[in-house]
Every structure is written in structure tokens, then in C-alpha cells.
Amino acid sequence: MITNLTASERRGALLILVVMAIVGLFFAAAGRGDPIALHGALIMVVALAFAFPVMGHLYDPEPSADRLDTYYDDPSKVGMILTFAWAAFAMFVGDWLAWMMVEPTWTTGSAWSSFGRLRPVHTTGVIFGFGGNGLIATSFYVMQRTCRVRLPDQLSPWFVLLGFNLFCLLAVTGYMLGITQSKEYAEPEWYADLWLVIVWIVYFVLYLRTLARREEPHIYVANWYYMAFILVVAMLHIVNNLAVPVSFLSAKSHSLFSGVQDALTEWWYGHNAVAFFLTAGFLGMMYYYLPIRAGRPIFSYRMSIISFWGITFMYMWVGSHHLHHTALPQWVQTLGMSFSLVLLVPSWASAANALLTLNGAWHRVRDDATLRFMMIAAVFYGLTTFEGSFMAIRSVNALSHYTDWTVGHVHAGALGWVAMITFGALYASIPWLWKKERMYSSFLVELHFWLALSGTVIYVFALWNAGIIQGLMWRTYTENGNLAYTFLDSVVAMTPYYIARAIGGLLFLTGALAGCLNLYLTIRFAAPATEALSLMPLRDPVSDAVIQAAE
Amino acid sequence: MFKLHYRLERRAIGMTLAIICAASVGGFVEIAPLFTIDQTVEAAPDMRVYTPLELAGRNIYMREGCYACHSQMIRTLRDEVERYGHYSLAVESKYDHPMLWGSKRTGPDIAPLGGKYSDEWHVRHLLNPREVVRVSIMPSYAWLMDNDLRIDDLSGQLAAQHAVGVPYTPDMIRHAADDAYGQANPDSNRVAGVRARYDDNTNIRAFDGIADRLTEMDALVAYLQILGRLTDASNLDPVGKDLE
Numbered sequence: 001m002i003t004n005l006t007a008s009e010r011r012g013a014l015l016i017l018v019v020m021a022i023v024g025l026f027f028a029a030a031g032r033g034d035p036i037a038l039h040g041a042l043i044m045v046v047a048l049a050f051a052f053p054v055m056g057h058l059y060d061p062e063p064s065a066d067r068l069d070t071y072y073d074d075p076s077k078v079g080m081i082l083t084f085a086w087a088a089f090a091m092f093v094g095d096w097l098a099w100m101m102v103e104p105t106w107t108t109g110s111a112w113s114s115f116g117r118l119r120p121v122h123t124t125g126v127i128f129g130f131g132g133n134g135l136i137a138t139s140f141y142v143m144q145r146t147c148r149v150r151l152p153d154q155l156s157p158w159f160v161l162l163g164f165n166l167f168c169l170l171a172v173t174g175y176m177l178g179i180t181q182s183k184e185y186a187e188p189e190w191y192a193d194l195w196l197v198i199v200w201i202v203y204f205v206l207y208l209r210t211l212a213r214r215e216e217p218h219i220y221v222a223n224w225y226y227m228a229f230i231l232v233v234a235m236l237h238i239v240n241n242l243a244v245p246v247s248f249l250s251a252k253s254h255s256l257f258s259g260v261q262d263a264l265t266e267w268w269y270g271h272n273a274v275a276f277f278l279t280a281g282f283l284g285m286m287y288y289y290l291p292i293r294a295g296r297p298i299f300s301y302r303m304s305i306i307s308f309w310g311i312t313f314m315y316m317w318v319g320s321h322h323l324h325h326t327a328l329p330q331w332v333q334t335l336g337m338s339f340s341l342v343l344l345v346p347s348w349a350s351a352a353n354a355l356l357t358l359n360g361a362w363h364r365v366r367d368d369a370t371l372r373f374m375m376i377a378a379v380f381y382g383l384t385t386f387e388g389s390f391m392a393i394r395s396v397n398a399l400s401h402y403t404d405w406t407v408g409h410v411h412a413g414a415l416g417w418v419a420m421i422t423f424g425a426l427y428a429s430i431p432w433l434w435k436k437e438r439m440y441s442s443f444l445v446e447l448h449f450w451l452a453l454s455g456t457v458i459y460v461f462a463l464w465n466a467g468i469i470q471g472l473m474w475r476t477y478t479e480n481g482n483l484a485y486t487f488l489d490s491v492v493a494m495t496p497y498y499i500a501r502a503i504g505g506l507l508f509l510t511g512a513l514a515g516c517l518n519l520y521l522t523i524r525f526a527a528p529a530t531e532a533l534s535l536m537p538l539r540d541p542v543s544d545a546v547i548q549a550a551e
Numbered sequence: 552m553f554k555l556h557y558r559l560e561r562r563a564i565g566m567t568l569a570i571i572c573a574a575s576v577g578g579f580v581e582i583a584p585l586f587t588i589d590q591t592v593e594a595a596p597d598m599r600v601y602t603p604l605e606l607a608g609r610n611i612y613m614r615e616g617c618y619a620c621h622s623q624m625i626r627t628l629r630d631e632v633e634r635y636g637h638y639s640l641a642v643e644s645k646y647d648h649p650m651l652w653g654s655k656r657t658g659p660d661i662a663p664l665g666g667k668y669s670d671e672w673h674v675r676h677l678l679n680p681r682e683v684v685r686v687s688i689m690p691s692y693a694w695l696m697d698n699d700l701r702i703d704d705l706s707g708q709l710a711a712q713h714a715v716g717v718p719y720t721p722d723m724i725r726h727a728a729d730d731a732y733g734q735a736n737p738d739s740n741r742v743a744g745v746r747a748r749y750d751d752n753t754n755i756r757a758f759d760g761i762a763d764r765l766t767e768m769d770a771l772v773a774y775l776q777i778l779g780r781l782t783d784a785s786n787l788d789p790v791g792k793d794l795e
Contacts, residue, residue: 034704100688100690101657101688115690116690182618208567212563227567232574244711247704256648258644258649259644262647262648264581312573315577322654325628326626327644329585335581398626401626475628483633488684488686492686
């Protein structure tokens with residue numbers, strides 16, 4: 001892969017890596033006594049591990065000019081392998097945590113493996129490690145094919161992909177070492193946050209440069225979503241993470257905002273991480289892969305416009321529904337609730353658009369587990385957005401908030417929507433990327449599908465029950481007007497549901513591991529594709545038909 | 552309208568600007584006024600700051616992810632007020648950078664925890680929760696007792712808090728490490744400094760039960776014992792206006 005880079009790209013890569021290694025060394029040496037030194041050392045080791053192979057190829061000849069006639073897919077390939085790797089790791093940690101809630105002694109006893117430290121490892125690993133790599137890998141793939149142009153250079157996609165993974169690595173190792181700013185879903189400390197800003201700017205510039213070179217007059221709808229994902233995540237990330245570090249050589253920082261202002265900023269961020277990371281980005285994925293795989297154009301172009309702008313405008317108002325009945329002023333709560341309800345319209349417009357696209361292709365849904373992953377994802381997207389709007393109603397939220405219902409809702413979205421659409425997209429792209437006829441084992445894809453679906457259903461049902469029972473137990477009164485249950489009563493009542501949840505998670509994890517195995521077997525042993533499609537020219541007939549009809 | 556969009560979607564920069572505009576409105580309308588409307592946070596003249604030891608304990612609370620299972624925000628609901636106490640006021644987390652309201656109650660809310668249990672109870676509970684609460688599913692935090700508290704960076708911690716708006720005086724910042732030591736060592740000569748710089752009612756005792764060692768357990772228990780006690784505002788505010 002390094003030999004595919006041009007000589008100047010190799011020199012650029014080496015320069016970046018050497019600068020990173022020096023910065024890492026500086027923090028490792030000057031930050032002694034503070035956990036930041038460990039991260040400095042980690043950055044240095046990672047940078048050197050990449051610098052040596054680049055040095056080995058520094059004076060290799062220039063790659064052949066034919067490369068410019070095809071798409072540049074090496075970063076997508078590596079990104080997809082990383083997506084599976086993060087899935088296996090983060091879902092394993094998640095299920096471990098689920099079992100800890102059944103039996104709290106099932107831990108190593110060391111600080112790094114305690115529930116409180118591993119919980120953000122799980123959430124960051126799934127959202128950013130698994131989801132983020134899936135988004136980056138597929139966005140490179142989709143932007144080239146919908147713009148019918150090769151990526152403008154070969155270095156910046158690697159910088160984005162590997163830089164993002166360095167951020168994830170700093171995040172999860174940090175939590176285990178005790179480095180966190182404790183803002184939910186934004187736990188990484190200031191230096192990791194700054195690094196992500198750099199990576200993200202390069203990512204968006206890469207997107208704009210690709211769009212600027214495009215051979216299509218229109219920007220395909222999938223790209224609108226990917227653009228919204230990159231742009232708005234940048235806005236959210238920068239505002240929510242404003243903080244003052246204790247010193248330049250300390251891993252610790254103190255949030256700029258406090259109390260009620262911090263709470264709303266945090267949930268403005270938190271809910272829109274759901275909206276623009278876990279929804280917009282994956283809708284971009286869906287708008288490309290679902291029609292391509294079904295062989296049919298998107299049902300309605302107008303519906304996708306309404307849905308896109310509805311989501312982009314309205315989601316930013318709804319974060320305050322996480323703070324019903326709290327010290328947040330009531331008018332903000334009411335505003336958040338109102339927009340949450342209206343938000344159902346654009347959300348269902350997207351879900352319906354996806355499902356109606358499948359009209360005329362239902363026989364393919366039946367026969368093709370990859371397309372079925374995408375179909376079920378659209379169904380769960382519709383269900384979860386409905387549930388979300390419902391839970392945003394103040395009186396419903398009074399029952400559901402602080403309970404496991406919220407956790408169940410999040411997993412209906414994360415497992416049912418995000419993971420399903422990602423696995424569908426990966427199973428569709430992997431044979432094309434590695435020039436194979438198909439995935440090595442269609443049985444394993446089928447097995448993965450059923451494990452994922454049954455795991456999700458068990459998980460979500462278990463936590464619906466758990467959450468509603470918790471909420472009701474907390475508010476039940478005896479005839480004498482006393483609270484009927486102690487808090488501990490509600491803890492004890494959770495045990496069967498926590499066991500069911502852990503089993504559901506285990507099924508989902510097993511499915512993901514089957515996917516990892518299948519990925520390995522496909523790359524290693526699957527029969528190569530024979531068709532002309534495998535050459536992947538800049539125009540391919542299948543996507544031409546689908547994308548043009550969509551416009 | 553769709554014609555307009557047909558033209559817009561041919562321009563990458565146009566789409567970029569339109570996305571930024573559409574996505575900026577909500578946050579601006581909801582968040583910006585919270586900084587300017589006076590009623591957002593109640594006035595509480597008696598509000599005191601965290602001592603360096605309590606702040607260190609708060610950092611440990613965040614480091615160990617306690618907020619993932621314990622909320623610090625009692626809602627304005629009748630059952631919550633009866634179970635936990637007066638609903639939380641905005642002013643009570645005025646000096647919380649960041650806030651730790653939490654989003655999940657695997658364990659109970661602990662906003663008003665301070666003074667509810669003895670130090671010894673907290674220490675035993677943190678070492679092995681099931682020793683004091685048989686059916687608890689809380690993890691044990693045995694290392695807190697083994698780890699000496701890091702105090703060399705406490706001045707920096709207070710300075711950073713001051714930079715984001717917490718009214719620490721230069722004197723407090725300078726003596727942060729001494730004050731942390733003094734607060735957990737009632738027989739030391741540094742106690743007088745703590746009393747001079749902080750509130751008269753500051754808890755000064757060996758929180759972990761060991762007088763001559765300053766452990767992470769000292770800091771965390773000191774923090775837990777101050778929860779809900781930084782201001783008396785909630786006692787002055789009558790409960791039960793319109794609880795559901």
C-alpha cells in the first residue's frame with residue numbers, strides 16, 4: 001500500500017509521522033508524573049511504527065499512472081477491517097459490562113477494568129471506533145462513486161482514517177488510565193479533542209476537494225448527509241469541549257461551562273451526536289447502499305430533500321428533552337419536547353423512503369441477507385425515532401428517565417439501526433473492494449443476520465421491561481401514602497432482565513465475530529471476481545442507473 | 552422550492568453554508584439565553600466553593616465514572632422529593648465544571664448525600680459495597696485506599712477552576728496542597744489555614760480513618776460528604792408548589 005503513494009506523498013507522510021513522534025516524545029519526557037506522559041509515549045510509539053515502513057519505501061519508484069483511472073480504495077479497505085475490529089472489541093466490552101451488572105465481582109479487581117472506566121470504553125468503542133470507522137470507510141467509497149472521480153490525493157484519506165483511529169485509541173486507553181472529562185460521549189481530554197479537530201478539518205477539506213472535481217452536476221443525496229455529519233459534528237465537538245487545561249503538561253482540564261448551562265450544552269451535544277454521528281452519517285450510507293443493493297432508485301427525491309433539511313434543522317433543538325423536570329428552565333424543556341415530536345416527520349420520511357425503495361425488490365430482501373440487514377435497519381430506524389419522540393414527551397419521560405428504558409432505546413438505535421446498516425454496507429462493499437465474486441460464506445452472513453436480529457430483540461425487550469418496572473417501582477405508593485418500594489427493591493427486581501440483556505448482547509457479539517471470520521475468509525480464500533466490474537472503472541453501469549434515476 | 556434545491560445541490564459551498572445555518576439556529580436560541588437570563592440560576596449568597604480536597608475527590612468521582620450510575624439531580628416529581636429530598640436547584644451545581652447531573656440511576660440519586668452516612672460507612676462501602684448493602688451491584692473501589700492522593704497539581708486545578716469562573720482567591724490557589732493535607736489530618740498544623748480560608752463548617756477529619764496518610768479515599772469521601780451542602784438555598788425554598 002505504501003508503494004501506491006507517490007514519492008512526494010511518502011515524504012509528506014514521513015514528515016507528519018516524525019513531527020508526531022517528536023511531539024509524543026516531548027509530552028512523554030516533560031509530562032512525567034502526569035498521565036499525559038503515557039499518552040505522549042503512546043503517540044510516539046504509534047508514529048514510529050508507521051514511520052519505519054514509510055522510510056523503507058521512501059525511494060521506491062513512482063506508482064504507475066494507470067492508478068488515476070480507478071478509484072482509490074485502499075483506505076476504505078483498511079477502514080472496513082478496522083470497523084470489524086472495533087466492533088469485536090467494543091461489543092465484547094459491552095457484554096462484559098452487561099454481565100457485571102448481573103454479578104459485580106466478574107472483573108479483574110484492578111482499577112482499569114472497573115465498570116465506571118470500561119463503560120466509556122464501550123460507548124466510545126462502538127460509537128466512534130465501530131461507527132466512525134464505518135462512516136469514514138464508506139464515505140470515501142461513496143463520495144468517489146457518486147462523484148465519479150478518484151480521491152484528489154492519496155495521503156489525506158490515510159491521515160483522516162489513521163488519525164481518527166489514534167483519537168479513538170487515546171480515548172479508550174485514557175479511560176482505563178483514568179483520563180476523562182466525564183462528559184457523556186465526549187469523554188476524551190483536551191489534547192485528544194484538539195487532535196480530532198485537525199483530523200476533522202482535513203476530512204471536510206478532502207470531501208470538498210472531491211466534490212469540486214466531480215463529473216456529476218448534482219451532489220447525490222448520500223453526500224448531503226455525509227457533509228452534514230462532518231460539519232455539524234465539528235460544531236458540536238468544538239463547543240461542547242471548550243475547557244481550560246490545568247497546564248500544558250497535564251491531562252486534566254476543567255469545562256468552561258458549569259451547572260445548568262453545561263447540562264444543556266452537554267445534551268445539545270449528546271443528542272446531536274445521536275443525530276449527526278449516528279443518524280445523518282448512517283443515512284448517507286443507507287441512501288447509497290440500499291438502492292444499489294436493491295437495484296432500484298430511491299423512491300422519492302423530494303422526500304429525501306424534506307427529510308434532510310428537517311433533520312438538519314430540527315435535531316439541534318431537541319437536546320433539552322434529556323433534562324425534563326430538572327433545574328433547566330421549563331421553556332427550554334418545552335421547546336425541546338415540541339421539536340422532538342415534529343422531528344418524527346422527517347425521520348419517518350427517511351425510513352419510509354428506504355422501505356418504499358424496496359417495493360419491487362422484496363424477493364431480493366428474502367434471498368439476500370445483506371439487503372435484509374439494510375431493510376431491518378430502516379425498520380429499526382423508524383421504530384427508534386418513534387420511540388424517541390414518545391420518550392421526549394414530558395410525562396412519559398418522567399417515567400422513563402434515569403431507567404434502563406433509555407439504555408434499551410439507545411440500543412434499539414445502535415444495534416438495530418447503526419450496526420445493521422453498517423454490516424449491510426460492509427457486506428455489500430467488501431466483495432467489490434477486494435475484487436471477489438461474493439463474501440466467502442453466505443451462510444455466515446445469514447447466521448450473522450439472525451444472531452444480530454435475535455440479539456437486538458432480546459436486548460430491547462429485556463430493557464423495556466426493566467425500565468418500565470424500575471420507573472413504576474420508584475413512583476408506586478402504598479394505600480397509606482408511603483413509597484411502596486425502597487431503591488434496593490428496584491435493584492433486586494432487575495436481575496432477570498439484566499441476565500436477558502447480557503444474553504441478547506452475547507448473541508449480537510457472536511454475530512459480529514462471525515462477521516470478522518467471514519471478512520478474513522473472504523480476503524484470504526474467496527474466489528476472485530471474473531466480471532469486468534471487478535476492474536472498477538470510474539463509471540460502472542450498476543450505480544449509474546441507480547444514481548441517475550434518483551436525480 | 553424543489554427547483555431552488557435543484558440549484559442548491561449543485562454547489563458544494565452553498566450546501567455547506569446552508570447546513571451550517573440550519574444547524575446553528577436551535578442551539579443559539581436555546582443555549583445563549585441561559586447565560587443572560589438572571590432567573591436561570593437562583594441567587595445564593597451563602598454558596599461556598601469546594602475545598603482542594605473535595606475538588607480532588609470530585610475529580611476521582613469523574614475518573615471512576617461514578618456519574619454513569621448515580622445522578623445528582625432530583626427532579627420536581629413528588630416521589631423523588633419524598634425519596635431523596637428537596638428537588639435540585641440550578642445554583643447547587645453553579646460551581647460544577649462540568650456538571651455531574653447524570654442520566655441513569657443504576658444506583659440511587661446522591662445529590663443530597665452529604666452527612667447522611669458516617670465516613671466509616673462510606674469507606675467500608677467503597678471497599679466492598681456488599682459488606683454494608685447485601686444486594687448491591689456496585690463495584691468495589693479498593694485501590695482508593697492504596698493510592699496516595701496526588702496533591703502537587705492541586706494549585707493548578709484550582710487555578711483552572713478560577714479561570715472558568717469559580718471564585719478561588721490567590722491565597723486559596725497558593726495553599727491548595729497544604730489545605731488538602733490539613734483537611735484530612737485534624738491534628739496537623741495546617742488545619743488553621745483551612746479554617747481561615749474556607750467556610751467555618753468545613754469538615755476537617757481523617758475521612759479514611761488513617762490520620763497520617765492522605766489517600767484518594769480521603770478525597771472521595773470528603774467530596775461525598777459535601778454533596779448537597781454547598782448552599783442552604785434549598786432549605787429556604789418551599790417544596791411542593793406544583794409537584795406532579
